[in-house]
Amino acid sequence: MDPKLVTLCTYQFAFQAEMARWSLEQAGIQSFVSEANTVTADWFLGPALGWIKLEVAETDAPAALAIFEQDPKLSKPIPNYQEEVTPMTACLRCGAAMSEASDTCQECGWSYLNEEMS
Ligand SMILES: [Zn+2]
Numbered sequence: 001m002d003p004k005l006v007t008l009c010t011y012q013f014a015f016q017a018e019m020a021r022w023s024l025e026q027a028g029i030q031s032f033v034s035e036a037n038t039v040t041a042d043w044f045l046g047p048a049l050g051w052i053k054l055e056v057a058e059t060d061a062p063a064a065l066a067i068f069e070q071d072p073k074l075s076k077p078i079p080n081y082q083e084e085v086t087p088m089t090a091c092l093r094c095g096a097a098m099s100e101a102s103d104t105c106q107e108c109g110w111s112y113l114n115e116e117m118s
Contacts (some may be wrong), residue, residue, distance in 0.1 A: 003057035005032065008064055009075045010051040017052045020074040024056070029064050031056045 008031070011017040017033045024031045032055045056064045068075040091098055091105035092112075098104075104111040 003059055005055040006058045006061050007053045008056050008061060009054045009068065011054065012051055014052055017054050020054050020068070023071065023074055024064055024067060027063070027067055029056060029060045029067070031060075031064065 009017075009020065011020070014033070021031045021033055034053045034055055035051075089098055089100060090096065091107060091110050093110040094105065094108045096105055096107035098106070103113050
């Protein structure tokens, strides 16, 4: 009879689940990443699909959780990841779209450079 699988942790990104899976494997614990292909292909549907799950046999769960407690980054999604990669693309004064390469708004002449100096 196959052991019952339990979801140990859920992740937003496949690489995070793979990193955790690799760490568990080093400790001799077999784990499984599920829904990774689906979520990677349609990443914007991630929340609706319940993210990417890392599963282990129920009997291995306590040992796996102990490893996660020793290395907390394995069980935590990267905070503010979306904010960090979002470029400044809108004028803060009029809201017009701005080129990433440009510091000055084409619509109203507002500039990020002026903002930093004031
Ligand atoms: Zn503007």
